Amino acid sequence: MADVKLTHVKKIYSNKVEVLKDINLDIKKGEFIVFVGPSGCGKSTLLRMISGLEDISAGTLEIDGHVVNDIPPALRGIAMVFQSYALYPHMTVYDNMAFSLQIAKESKEDIDKQVRKAADMLQLTPYLDRLPKALSGGQRQRVAIGRAIVRRPKVFLFDEPLSNLDAALRVATRMEIANLKDSMPDSTMIYVTHDQVEAMTLADRIVLLSAGHIEQVGSPLDLYEHPDNVFVAKFIGSPAMNIVPCQIDQAGDNTRVALSSTVTVETPIRTEESQQSKSAFFGIRPEDMIVVDSQDKAFLSGEVAFVEALGEATLLYVQVPGCDDMVIAKQIGTLNTKRGDTVHLSATPEKMHLFDENEQSYTRKA
Numbered sequence: 001m002a003d004v005k006l007t008h009v010k011k012i013y014s015n016k017v018e019v020l021k022d023i024n025l026d027i028k029k030g031e032f033i034v035f036v037g038p039s040g041c042g043k044s045t046l047l048r049m050i051s052g053l054e055d056i057s058a059g060t061l062e063i064d065g066h067v068v069n070d071i072p073p074a075l076r077g078i079a080m081v082f083q084s085y086a087l088y089p090h091m092t093v094y095d096n097m098a099f100s101l102q103i104a105k106e107s108k109e110d111i112d113k114q115v116r117k118a119a120d121m122l123q124l125t126p127y128l129d130r131l132p133k134a135l136s137g138g139q140r141q142r143v144a145i146g147r148a149i150v151r152r153p154k155v156f157l158f159d160e161p162l163s164n165l166d167a168a169l170r171v172a173t174r175m176e177i178a179n180l181k182d183s184m185p186d187s188t189m190i191y192v193t194h195d196q197v198e199a200m201t202l203a204d205r206i207v208l209l210s211a212g213h214i215e216q217v218g219s220p221l222d223l224y225e226h227p228d229n230v231f232v233a234k235f236i237g238s239p240a241m242n243i244v245p246c247q248i249d250q251a252g253d254n255t256r257v258a259l260s261s262t263v264t265v266e267t268p269i270r271t272e273e274s275q276q277s278k279s280a281f282f283g284i285r286p287e288d289m290i291v292v293d294s295q296d297k298a299f300l301s302g303e304v305a306f307v308e309a310l311g312e313a314t315l316l317y318v319q320v321p322g323c324d325d326m327v328i329a330k331q332i333g334t335l336n337t338k339r340g341d342t343v344h345l346s347a348t349p350e351k352m353h354l355f356d357e358n359e360q361s362y363t364r365k366a
Contacts, residue, residue, distance in 0.1 A: 001086050002062075002063050002064030002065075002077065002154035002155055002188055003026070003027060003028050003029045003062075003064065003065075003188065004025075004026075004027040004050065004061075004062070004063055004155060004188065004190070005025070005026050005027070005061070005062040006023050006024060006025045006026075006046075006059065006060075006061055007024055007051075007059055007060045007061075007062075008022055008024060008056045008058065008059035008060070009022070009024075009046075009049065009056055009058070009059035009060070009061060009288070010024075010056075010058040010059055011042070011045055011046075011054065011056070011057050011212075012057040012058070018212060019042050019045050019212055020042045020045060020046055020049075020212045020213075021212045021213045022059075022213065022296055023046065023059070023182050023213070023214060024214075025207060026216065027188065027189075027190065029186070029188055029249075030185060030186045030187065030188060031188060031189070031204045031205060032181050032189045032202060032203055032205075033189070033190050033191065033202045033203065033205055033206075033207060034190075034191045034192075034193060034198070034202060034203035034205075034206050034207065035190065035192045035207050035209060036083070036119045036193055036194065036195075036196060036198075036199040036206055036208055036235075037194075037208055037209035037210055037215075037235070038194070038206070038210065038235070039194065040211075041209040041210050041211060041212065042209055042211075042212045043192045043193075043194075044131065044159055044160070044192055046209070047157055047159055047190060047192045048155050048159075049061065050063075050067070050078070050155070050157060050190065051073055051076070051078055051157050052071065052072060052073035052076050052078075053073060053080075055148070056069050056175060062217070063076055063077060063154060063155060064077070064154055064297065065175050069274065076154075076155075077146075077154035077155065078152075078153050078154065078155045078156075078157055078260075079148035079149075079151045079153035079155075079156055079157070080144075080156075080157040080158075080159065081141075081145050081148050081156070081157050081158045081159065081161045082144070082161070083141040083159055083160045083161065083163055083164060084164065085132070085137075085141055085143070085144045085164075086144065087132040087140060087143060087144060087147075088132075089131065089132055089133060090131070091132075091144075092129055092130060092131060093119075093124060093127050093128050093129070093130055093131075093135070093143050094115055094119075094120055094128040094129065094130065096132070096143055097115045097118060097143060097146045097147045097150055098111050098112075098114075098115050098150070099147070099245070100147065100150065101114060101115075101150055101151070103264055109251065109276070109313075111150075114150040114152070115128075115150055116128075117150075118146040119146060120147040120148070121146075122142045122143075122144055122145060122146050122176065122180070122182065123142070123176075123184055123284070124139070124142055124143060127139060127257050130265075136169065137164060137165050137166075137169055137171045138165055138169040138172055138176075141161055141162070141164075141165065141173055142176060143163070144161070145176075145177070145180065146248060146285060149180075150182075153281050154188065155188045155189070155190065156175075156187055156188065156189040156190070157189075157190050158189065158190070158191040158192065159192050160192055160193055160194065161173075161177075161191075162174060162193070162195070162198065163193075163194070163195075170195075170198075171197070174198060174201065174202065174264065177202060178201065178202060178261065179192075181202065186362070188264075191203070195239065196235070196236060196237075197238075200220040200224070200236075201220075201221065203220055203263075204219070204220065204290060205217060205218060205219055206219070206220055206223055206236075208223060208232055208235060208236070210231055210235075213344070214264065215228065215229065215231055215232050215235075216228045216229075216232045220236075221272055223236045224236050224237060225315070226361070227241075227243075227283075227353070227361060228238075228360065228361050229285070229355065229359050230243055230281055230355050230359035231285050231359070231362055233353060233355070233361075237285055237330045239286045239330065240286075240328075241283045241284065241285050241286075242283065242284050242286060242289075242325075242327045242328060243281050243282070243283050243325070243355075244257055244259055244281065244282045244283075244284075244300070244320070244323055244327070245279070245280075245281060245322075246279075246280050246281065246282040246322075247258050247278065247279060247280065248271065248278045248279075248280050248354075254266050254267065254268055255267050255268075255269050255270065255271055255356065255362075257280070257353065258283055259282060259299060259322075260322050261301065262319070263299055263300070265282070265297075265299045265352070266349070267306075267349050267352045267354060268349050268350065268352075269352065269353070269354045269362050270361050270362065271354070271356075278356075278357065279357045280324050280354060280355060280356055281354070281355040281356075281357075281359060282352070282353070282354060282355075282359060283352070283353035283354070283355060284347050284351060284352055284353065286315065286328040286329055286330040286353065287330045288305040288329065288347050288348070288351035289329035289331075289345050289346075289347055290345065290346045290347055291316070291329060291331060291335075291337075291341040291343055291344065291345060291347075292344050292345070292346045293344070294344060295344050297344065297346055298344035298345055298346050299345070299346055299347070300320050300327060300344075300345045300346075301317075301320070301342060301343065301344045301345065302318040302320035302321065302323075302327065302342070302343065302345075303318065303319050303340060303341070303343075304316055304317065304318055304319075304328075304337055304338065304339055304341045304342075304343055305313065305318065305326055305339065305342060306339060307319045307337060307338060307339060307357075309334060309335075311334075312332070313330055313331060313332055313333065314330070314331050314333065314334055314335045314337070315328055315329070315330050315331075316329040316330075316331065316335070316337060316343060318343055327345065329343070329345055
């Protein structure tokens with residue numbers, strides 16, 4: 001397997017639109033890396049540049065220590081699984097998986113060994129004699145993955161492979177990919193998705209992109225618990241983190257944050273220097289909100305605008321005076337709270353986040 005290194009990589013189209021801006025990224029051998037971000041952020045373009053399907057406008061791309069900017073896709077040692085299955089409809093599952101090896105003129109014995117090994121890994125052995133039309137969507141995607149496996153590539157590339165599947169099949173196929181990852185621990189895999197659940201459950205590290213640049217790289221829990229900025233805080237997690245404009249009232253070993261003219265919260269978050277009456281942003285995740293029985297125990301209070309009863313949890317959408325966006329509180333189980341009720345919300349200090357006026361995170365107190 002191979003490592004992948006991108007150094008000052010850019011993508012600029014002929015109309016001078018810069019789609020990717022100075023991408024620097026080191027992917028280690030055996031890592032499962034997930035590119036995630038909103039539509040149009042450049043994640044699929046970046047994957048296609050690694051595959052060779054898109055030219056690199058500037059910078060260098062190295063695979064296994066070799067610069068491959070001008071190397072054609074077939075010679076890069078990569079295999080790609082597309083959003084559409086791209087199977088040959090007139091060929092059996094076996095022949096679809098064997099095709100690239102037949103083109104490479106490998107021996108029949110080696111081809112049969114590789115195909116059956118991949119089929120066994122993906123639980124496709126009973127379907128080897130079937131045509132793609134006789135398979136479910138999830139089975140077809142597994143055939144596409146098997147076709148990539150038999151090529152024994154240096155790097156696997158996945159371009160939103162589950163987006164065409166329904167919810168149940170997505171979960172099942174995600175489990176198959178997780179099993180594949182565990183059964184091939186030395187394989188380097190790069191996976192593109194818009195679904196943060198896929199990113200959180202599959203990735204060793206997540207690369208979160210926005211508007212053509214990297215916002216943050218880290219483990220799933222690192223991005224969830226320690227977002228670098230407001231964008232990351234709001235993108236990772238569902239529902240998104242609540243972000244409330246505030247003023248830093250006092251800084252030191254503990255920071256006092258004024259959420260309104262009457263409500264001040266003390267947090268263990270340290271700012272870079274002592275600051276007084278500086279604009280900032282206070283963050284708290286919906287699942288970290290606690291409904292309390294009195295305003296004296298709360299740091300936010302407001303009127304419930306909407307209730308989502310999900311069975312295992314209840315989401316309260318609360319209109320808090322002075323907040324443009326509704327504050328969401330996620331509570332385990334069912335509540336008797338209804339629209340129009342006033343609720344009081346609190347949270348433990350360790351769960352609080354603080355961002356500066358430029359929406360960048362303050363360093364937490366060690």
